[in-house]
Amino acid sequence: MKFLQHFDIEVIKYREGAHELEFQVTDRFFDEFEDNDLVNKGNLTVRVKMDKGVNLIEMDFKIQGSVHLTCDRSLEEFDYPLDIEESIIFKYGSEEKEIDENIFMITRDTPSINVAQLIYEFILLAIPAKKIHPDYRNELDEEESEAEGQYVYFDSESEKEEESSNDEPGSIDPRWEKLKKLK
Known part of the structure; x- marks a missing residue:
């Protein structure tokens, strides 16, 4: 000390x-x-x-x-x-x-x-x-960037299209339309 x-x-x-x-x-x-x-x-x-x-x-x-x-x-x-x-x-x-x-x-x-x-x-x-x-930092960055896209199930374009089609009056989501046919 x-x-x-x-x-x-x-x-x-x-x-x-x-x-x-x-x-x-x-x-x-x-x-x-x-x-x-x-x-x-x-x-x-x-x-x-x-x-x-x-x-x-x-x-x-x-x-x-x-x-x-x-x-x-x-x-x-x-x-x-x-x-x-x-x-x-x-x-x-x-x-x-x-x-x-x-x-x-x-x-x-x-x-x-x-x-x-x-x-x-x-x-x-x-x-x-x-x-x-430092020798492994680049490998780690590549692995992280590859892993980022693994859990994405849809892209933002298709989400925007769904939202815009649901906002229009009288339009029905095609999935719901098929369910109505089952009645």
């Missing part, structure tokens, strides 16, 4: 105004998280633009790089590029708590904010649910 202290932003040291910070996310970063099943390796650069005001601190995160994933289809490993932009607001208040997913309350005497967990969550949320190796 000492490694994650590298991701502390000592907000008490900074004056009001804009500040820029940079962090490097490597394999060691992902090793620090116990519940990490999705990402074990990666190389990313995190740039934080911090705007410290009188009543709040606004942080804009720009995360760029790649993470090492395992394909769900072929189990081959591949690098997945990431380009993430997120914003977090820290408001000053009487206690430390999470107000919203993007708004946190901190006390005025909070010496530092550790952004490691935020960065980790941003990375995990940017990973697609279906991790497909």
